Amino acid sequence: MDEQPTPSGAHPPPFRRRATDAEGPRRGLAADPLTWRPRNWVSGRTLPIAIGVGLGLLLAQGATAVLGRIQGLLVIVVVSLFLSFAMEPAVQWMARRGVRRGLGTWVVFFVALLLFGGFLAAMTNLVVDQARNLVAAGPTLLGDLADRSTELLPADLGEGVAEWLDEQQQALPQRVAGSAAVVGRGAVGFGQTVLGGLFQAATALLVTFYLVADGPKLRQRLASRLEPRDQVRVLGLWELAIAKTGGYVYSRVLTAVASAVFHVAAFTVIGVDYALALGIWVGLISSLIPAIGTYLAGALPLVVALAESGGQAVWVLAAIVVYQQVENYLVVPRITASTLQLHPAIAFLSVLAGGALAGATGALLAIPAVAIVTALLNASGEEYDVLHHHLLESGPNGSFAGLLDGTDTAPHSRPDAAERSADADAGDEPGPEPNGRN
Incomplete structure (x- = not known):
């Protein structure tokens, strides 16, 4: 049966007629089944996309490695930036009164370091003296605790606690000596940590000084590029x-x-x-x-x-x-x-x-x-007028007591049906129903 031609303007049939063996091989298959190859589903854009994704992953991994190496430097830069923000008002105040920015920066640095150094020295003396007094008074304190334990606790329990405290009192000198040896062995590592911290602090202070002293020049340089x-x-x-x-x-x-x-x-x-x-x-x-x-x-x-x-x-x-x-x-x-x-x-x-x-x-x-x-x-952002609501009040009208027992007569209470009917007769829009429907 011959295929009828498609009328003008009509849509073609949704399925094509399958070709017979006499009409030739099926689409996608070779004449010889042994030479058949699967269709190439990989388009010309797939390879560039795959290469781009691979390069992106490599760049992300490299950036992560670089950021991990310079993390300490980034922290120093951020700290210096915030310190410069904090010092800028004082330096500007002195600059408006005729003091050069460099000198004003030095003055602010000197005052801050003087106060911090005095506080650190006072706290160091406090900690050292208290530690020395605690070590010296340790045996006496343990002896007093042993005597108090026998007086305040039951007989058996008090005697056991007193014996344990006596043992601790006798072993205290040896433990203090052992702790001193441990501290001495860890002094090298502690010293390295302190030196590293001092180096980072000095670097941050140096960067902060240049950010404050040359602040107008740096901002002018940045603005010239925008x-x-x-x-x-x-x-x-x-x-x-x-x-x-x-x-x-x-x-x-x-x-x-x-x-x-x-x-x-x-x-x-x-x-x-x-x-x-x-x-x-x-x-x-x-x-x-x-x-x-x-x-x-x-x-x-x-x-x-x-x-x-x-x-x-x-x-x-x-x-x-x-x-x-x-x-x-x-x-x-x-x-x-x-x-x-x-x-x-x-x-x-x-x-x-x-x-x-x-x-x-x-x-x-x-x-x-x-x-x-x-x-x-x-x-x-923009700010708007806040609606009158009981949740926004801090006084007696801000509680739920009136809402639960029906005695709430504050202006924010929901109008009854008569009031809504009167508003509707007057041409006003009725308020929303509790379920949100008008």
């Missing part, structure tokens, strides 16, 4: 980073000074040994770690006070708790109102995240980094 529109964006971002980082350091310095002054005075009145070093310690740690820094820093003065008497330790604890409340409600809000707007919970979580990612360096740089990102989001 279009005018991009220059405005980059310089605005740079200025924002300086403002936020400088504001963070400024607020931390003020809170540290206030905390240190209070605790030094309180520890002096209480009669705690090394009141100056302990007060500076509490002020510094409380300013570096948000929310709980004061409590963590207060552990050291508590231990020192406990070595004297329990009553002294109670007074130290009371002073720390009282100042923490005063700092949270009076000092910090006044200082950070004009410098750094960041919720304490966000600040604390950012410190934890920074410490998990980059150790102590990440923990120190986390808060200014989050502050910069927050400022960028606030500057680029």
